[in-house]
Amino acid sequence: MKKILMKGNDAVAEAAIQAGCDLYFGYPITPQTEISEYLSLRMPEEGKVFFQAESEIASIYMVYGAAAAGKRVMTSSSGPGISLKQEGISYLASAELPAVIVNMSRGGPGLGNIQPSQSDYFQAVKGGGHGDYKVIVLGPSTVQELVDLTYLAFYLADKYRNPVIILGDGMLGQMMEPVVFNKPDFPPLPAKDWAITGKDGRERQYILCFDLDPRGLEQFNNKIFKKYQKIEQEEIRYEVFGEDKPEMLLVGYGTVARILKSVVREAKDLGIRLALLRPITLYPFPSAIIQKLAQQAGRVFDVEMNMGQMVEDVKLAVNGAVPVHFYGRSGGMIPSVEDTLKRIRDILGK
């Protein structure tokens, strides 16, 4: 397989095509617009549908319709646009419709700015929209992983009939790295016999997103939470990097994890043993391994490009067993290797 140099946004778009995305609905917003631009050129070449909607609200409900029709569908946006999609994401979860949603997140709140940020973590993993539901959230940290997780996102969406969010950031979307497009052979998926395609001789079918009877809705919520339980058992993915028997466990995802890898290497030169736990799935969250490694290391240092969001999940995982420290940069600022290392040395007294 040939390596090619590609921008993150373009790579996601190409991977979506290769993953069999039938329709894409978008609306321009920096720093992810190249996804739309790329697909506007490439989807028609493949006999697939590219469509620029009048808003993010419209685009997520176009996704909803096309997913209900049994197709593989994707939309992408950033910050404010993802906020507008949240009602629709809740509806997708409620209707159990598979769809892939890319968030190349940017600085917030409000219009914020167009610099990379991880401040949409809560929104992505805690629901974002209204009601009891979960969205599978994948946190790539390289352009290659953007590609690989895009393949995976389409597969998981269909496997669980659930929306999947790829939570990147403006840095990953805009950076260029060499990538290989190597779509894995995923296990076969069940036929979408639930799809709304017109009766054509069969009994009529419908897709619902409500149950006005509270007993019925509770039953439904119990059913989807069984599904989430299965996801939590089977789909956790993470990477462990660095020294064994570390003095401190670092936790960070996405762009931050790249920085933390440099921190681990530089610390080693200083005689400081660090290990990094990088969640790849942000929901389901790799709590068990974090708990285990945290206890071995004796302390945890969580770094994010926000004011402290994933650190809450890290603390839940650690459950008070060891101290959890946090360092975050916000508003589109990126933690530097030096600053991070300095804080680690201060905590360790080295």
Next chain:
Amino acid sequence: MQTVFERPKTLINQPFRYCPGCNHGLAQRLIAEVIDELDIADKTIGVGPVGCSVYIYECLDVDFVMGAHGRAPATATGIKRALPGRMVFSYQGDGDIAAIGTAEIVHCAVRGECISAFFINNATFGMTGGQMAPTTILDQRTTTSPRGRKQDEAGFPFKLGEMLAVAEGSAYIARVALTKPQLIKKAKQAIKRAFLTQQAGLGFSLVEILSPCPTNWALPPLEAVQWLEKNIIPIYPLGEIKVKEGVPDAR
């Protein structure tokens, strides 16, 4: 013996949930009759609203996607783009289509999306208990315009049909009422022409159906019909608002 009247095949045999005198049931029956006459039940997909007719999927024997308040035109677009050969219609109330979902229906019309929208205008938010809608007429009392809708506070009644007629992409737009047998006949013809417009690939079609909401208008069913004739129809004149060249006749 000759059968002159029977339940359309596409109308599922079960009681409607609507209040006495509500026209949601009648409108849905007409849609069912047209689907039967055009023999399109097998390839038709309905998109439901949020409002009193949220149970429409229980009434019509076609595939349905139920979605969010006001977003049926976007959902229908997604379905139509995914399955271009299918007949796709949305069924929406005035709160759904002319308040929260205005952007979606306008862009559907502007694009000339080949879907048909059936719009039940009862000049109020029925399901939530009779609040003022953009379609509420001046001086009409609702639970959120207790002194009557005043133009200086709440603006004018929203004439969606006329507005969408301006869009190049709209091909067929009509406004009908169901208060008399002749009008019911005309309404059915309009619904048929909307579907035929879609079938011919001519663009967007919409039929606005004026309908009483006796419960929220606080009128007995018959008086509600009379009130509609006297007060609503003069503001929302009946007839075909736009018929693009080539729109087939409803024969």
